[in-house]
Amino acid sequence: MYGDPVLPPDFVSLPYANPDAPKGGRIVFGNTGGFDSLNPFVQKGTPPWQQSFWSYESLMGRSWDEPFTLYGLLAESVVTAPDRSWVEFTLRPEARFSDGTPVTVEDVIWSYETLGAKGHLRYRGLARQIDSIQQTGPRKVRLKFNTKDRELALIAGMRPILQKAQWEDRDFAHSGLDTIPIGTGPYVISGFEPGRYVTFRRNPDYWGKNLPFRRGTHNFDEMRVEFFGDSTVQFEAFKAGALSVMREFNAEKWARHYDFPAVQHGNVVKAEIPHGRPSGMTGFAMNTRRTPFDDWRVREALLLAFNFEYINDTMTGGAQPRIESYFDNSVLAMRSGPAAGAVRELLEPFADSLPPGVLEGYALPIGDGTARNRANLRRAADLLAQAGWLVQGGALVDANDQPFAFTVLLRQGDTGNQTVIDLYSRALARLGIDVTTQAVDDAQYESRIAAYDFDMTTFRRDLSLSPGNEQRLYWGRAGVDTPGTRNLPGIDSLAAEAMIDTMLQARTAKEFTAAVRALDRVLTAGRYVIPIWQFDVGRIAHVKELHYPDRLPIYGDGIGFLPEVWWYQSE
Template sequence: MGLDYFPSSVRNMVCRALVLGGLFLAPMAQAEPQHGISMYGAPGLPPDFVSLPYANPEAPRGGRIVTGNTGGFDSLNPFILKGTAPWQLRFLGYEGLLGRNWDEPFALYGLLAESVETGPNRNWVEFTLREEARFSDGSPVTVEDVIWSFETLGTRGHPIYLTFWTKVKGIEQTGPRSVRLTFNTDDRELALIAGLRPILKKAQWEARAFTDSGLDTVPIGTGPYVVERFEPGRNVVMRRNPEYWGRDLPLMRGRANLDEIRIEFYGDAAVMFEAFKAGELTVYRETNAEKWQSAYDFPAVQAGDVIKSEIPSGKPSGMTGFVMNTRHAPFDDWRVRQAMIHAFNFEYMNDAITGGRQKRITSYFSGTDLGMRPGPAEGRVRDLLAPFADTLLPGALDGYALPESDGTARNRKNLRAAMRLLQEAGYRADQGVMRDAAGRALAFSILLPQGSTEKQAFANIFIRALERIGVRATLDVVDNAQYFARIQTFDFDMTDFRRDFSLSPGNEQRAYWGSAAADQPGSRNLMGVKSPAIEAMIARMLETGDQDEFTAAVRALDRVLMTGRYVIPTYAFGVARIAHVRQLRYPERLPVYGDGYWFLPDVWWWQE
């Protein structure tokens, strides 16, 4: 899906954002403290900007939003591995030294910090705190809090925070309100990542174990919302802090407009949708295009009390589907993985589940200039991959595309191809069962959380198709606590998968598929991939200052990931579909990244 898929206004936003944020050849050195920082070139907003371009600085404050999650929660600390916290907490109650503009590929502006300064090669970054920065309890944010937060998250926090800390050579106070981090590796993105690290209050944890906190302790942050009350496993209510320190900052004008954000928890998506129809929720994100067309004719929609809004996005497709764990058999063999991709009859499933309305993801960065191109690798992409030719899987250099079925349930051609691949991998049919040389049946389970109705529908059709080629797959549906515990320890064969990407991919790619993360409990490298080619492409992305080289490195990475056959792709989310009560409003000007926590509820407001 290319940019021509989007309305001209969105295409213009994408192009403008790429121009503002993609000036790779502009001078990088910052000789003095600045109001913001961009991954490449200068930040797009001037020092005297009034508000983010997609926020309404005149938005009224008040009202509430009631949204829903499936599953449950057993923690209110989103910064540790133990327990499951509502995902929204991290983005509503906590802030970093800098905040992001989601209308540029990757640009940050002063939040807790009033200024940022970097060395000529970004081998260090220094932040100066705002004198008025406060935690939600009214206490000032100090350099000591900043240093403690970096050290604690980097050594005892969730694994997503650990890798960054290994690249920090030192952190020190350089003035009454200033702190400097020095890095031990060449990585242009580290200065920006440092700006996004959440800052917590050190004094809160002097007599408490940070890693053992759950429902008994809510970390104190600086964000506009605080947890007001909760019922374990049922709901969490967040209240806008009337004394929020940053409400008048340009970066925050027109944001955090709602007085209350209530998160209700449901057993599955079907029950949650019925709750929305009954008026228990005020907003609902719909991911199924067919359901969007056919299931939203209930009385509140007909009366105009519920509005259907579509929010386009210019970001890469990302990857959604079913990931295979390569740490053990049978998915340690790429031929078995490719056989699964052939057996997964996407065209038939898509027609049955979404009415064929949603296009399939064709690569990890599809829909943008960063995505791999059809056919053989050429030019710089080929040059980057050539040194790893002996380790690359078929298709990386010569070209690769997902198989297509004829759209019928039988899928004969692809199932025959799957059988051939399994035979090449050493399996033979024995009385209708595929067995290896030792006589063991080819069997695996698909792990899914309760409430994943649509994913279960995909899985059940897939399981029936596999039966036809003698593969025994089972569906293993568990509650959310078990699901996340097993995901964190890689205790699965196949499971659901979703990774979102920005227009400026960087260090997060190491968290997703870096070798160091493959065996780290709680890491996001679910497939367990270890690839020198992937490591080299990510390194090139982070080190280069040349736009063409960067794009080539991302396209090359895309090729290695796709031909690795780690994920069975399903469909893309190019448009966010949001149903909401008519009192909930949002700005006409949309961010280039479309919908996300930075959009709903961040810049929405309530208006009778």
């Protein structure tokens, strides 16, 4: 995105891969919930989330040891205009789909056009910014853009390439379990049972196995995903030896519950993987499309009532630090105190529309660590009164005597967040607010999230060291009314839109950083999400036969690490 790629043209392998890793073995993962689709590229259905990473490829591939750098994958070379107003890719002659047929320019053009028109919403933003796409040689394809956006040349290199011939007599947008898209990736689905398991086998004829970009990666002969009703059952399956690996997101559970016999005897290893990526945002999103969440004073009151220090101590033993902003834990994070310098210059034109704290400085409420948290609850009650909510007969009501009551939407089996809401609801009850939870199965949850049919729900956004066009999908104003975007809180901010535009047009790292820090202020002081704790280190328990390189990527245990650069080797 900025500067030159770190790796030279003759690199041997990615720096965090072991080029001599042995091939073979089997690894079994666990997912909670189920699946009702094996097409991960359309809006309909819920596929296994791993599928798109293991079975499909794009023209270029990402190194997870750099903020945002791509290297050739299906494409052997790439050329861009100085202003990146167009990009041209040349396909590798050896690139093949899993059925052995060659990848053609026709497949590439069809994939871009079909995903842009019928694919998941995450693909449609790029489609609107493509002025033309055409073949310019036997293996060459050029995309011209209609928007000044230096990231588009990179985004264009990351779209999955599918086989046009497979879909000539099939309905791409409405396929589910009936048709598995043919890809070019190292793995193909070899078996599945709806809602129970999916098995992937390594394709022995995989076309790219000798590429430097792929050397030392995708080493397992078989990868299987088992599905469980909830995380408790999944953990018991891991303890019993039915799973090979388990990611743990709770520090206290990591310390107390991972002492079972297999760990004590050395058959299961506990690994901690540090990283240098932003914290992202984890917590509970408030749907500002609905009253009373459309009032920042109410949202601030709900933040004050969320007794983080007490809840964090209960849930994680206080071992995991709080998320202070969306890009916390990185150079992109907003700075404390009033906005200054380039950040202030970017925000001042929107001063009249910004919530309090964006320019003046904003920090999340800090509790006293006690269960009662009286001072913060008093401040919350004052804000609620300013917003027109008063206590009558023990209940908080508005001017029309309508009670303040809301429902938290959860996935079935999400016992951890259920416990957090149980603790939170006790504090809200002291304010006269009635809170209930509703746990639904995966299909219902995805359907309701897509339609924004919730008051409050769980929220997680992973953010990178090079945020770009995906920010529109996360926070863009189009997501207020358009179903299916990832703007769950319904953020409607001219300032956020402008900061994203500035990020995408920045030509230097300094300009880019100022725009992201300004966006971080808008989002954090907007009080759209109740943050919880950071996942400041990856915690992975695995059977002793699994190994990974000593050299770790800056993104740590993110996409591209497990299982991509792991391998199986018995003692």
